[in-house]
Amino acid sequence: MRFLGQIWKIPSTITVAITCFGCIIITPTEKAGQFIGRSLTENITAVYVGKDISLSMGEKSGKFVGDKNITIEFDEFPGLQMWARLSSDGSFVWTELYFLRGSPFGWNEFTQELTGNGGVKFTESFASVTAAAPERGQITSAKILHNGDKLQGAEALSSLYSRSERIYKLAEWMHTELKDAAVHFPNEEVFAAYWKPILLPEMVSAKKRPSTWTSTDDWAIAEDIKWNISYTKRIFVDDLRALRDSGALLRDWEEALPWLYFAYEWNYIQGLFSAGEMTLVRE
8 A cells, every 4th residue: 555654544444433524614605505405305204313324204305206205314424415215114215315515616516326225114212224235326417606607407417427537536546545445534634634645745735745756847737736747647547647737636626525535435335334234313
């Protein structure tokens, strides 16, 4: 593993921590986006809370209007919801993933297909959930606000498709670099502190740069930053080199860090469901 231990020590065991993302700036435009997302959930009849995860039951508007639904949310991933359609016998099928997070530049909002199934048993005090690990499908809707410009419909979908390809490619590379897909960062702040010096050493102080950084006369200028091309060639695979030297990686980091963190941790999210029965207490 090239970087582990040089920048940030990651626990060898999977850990979960409830965290408040105080380092993420919530702008007025992000709050507008959050209202859009929350308006999709209506008539919540019960809420159940467990360790780092919560479940609400109710009805949802849109194409599943009138159906009984459950919504799963996570303490570690604010802005992420997983929706499922609930049958009278307690079985459910995943329907969609909903994501909305902002940055000082605006926000990214999208829904994505989810497939898989599970079951939930309710009592007056508890809910017990068992489910196979859900699988993601296509992004089905998107809205973007960037520097005051709002994108919707086909234009937003096209932009989000492009960004999703970059983000998931980068997340896959991260797992390869760590040589262990189970390495779990307990919150976004720890994730950013570990990866920023590796991805963007030009954006941190010299003492935080990895040992693989060396001075060079070979530079590319993009987004008003001089990128060390020699470092890019040594560290990154071909598919990511142009993204870094063009400044696209920097834009994704600044505008969609929560999405990158969630994309990296998708294996961990799946593992929460495949680990066995989860018990949640009714609020």
